[in-house]
Amino acid sequence: MHVPAAEPFLETLHQDIENRLLPLGFRTVRRQFTPQPPGWYAVFDSPGHIVRFIWDGKDGRLMLRVYAKRKWMMKLAKAMLGRSDEEKLAGELLLSRNELAGLEEEQVIEKCADLLKRHLTA
Numbered sequence: 001m002h003v004p005a006a007e008p009f010l011e012t013l014h015q016d017i018e019n020r021l022l023p024l025g026f027r028t029v030r031r032q033f034t035p036q037p038p039g040w041y042a043v044f045d046s047p048g049h050i051v052r053f054i055w056d057g058k059d060g061r062l063m064l065r066v067y068a069k070r071k072w073m074m075k076l077a078k079a080m081l082g083r084s085d086e087e088k089l090a091g092e093l094l095l096s097r098n099e100l101a102g103l104e105e106e107q108v109i110e111k112c113a114d115l116l117k118r119h120l121t122a
Contacts, residue, residue, distance in 0.1 A: 037058035093112060
């Protein structure tokens with residue numbers, strides 16, 4: 001993937017992720033692109049999970065994270081222990097600038113799809 005030409009690809013990747021998540025009951029709750037430094041941030045939410053898609057253009061890093069929402073009993077137990085984290089990281093894909101440079105766009109899309117399949121399908 002040629003990093004300077006990332007914006008059109010990020011739009012394509014975002015659309016692919018969204019198309020995979022919408023049938024699973026997700027909705028897009030945040031989507032943001034910043035030109036300087038280049039960045040992309042999108043959040044998808046469902047009753048049981050949160051997915052965050054992040055492109056950090058300054059560091060040249062692509063991140064896709066799947067979080068499982070905690071059940072109310074676990075939230076209560078965590079609150080009683082003084083912690084308020086409502087999500088637990090279930091899966092993560094991190095691709096550095098060097099890794100991205102060695103991959104075709106289709107390979108990046110497939111890696112993201114694999115992560116979503118592993119952590120969001122029964």
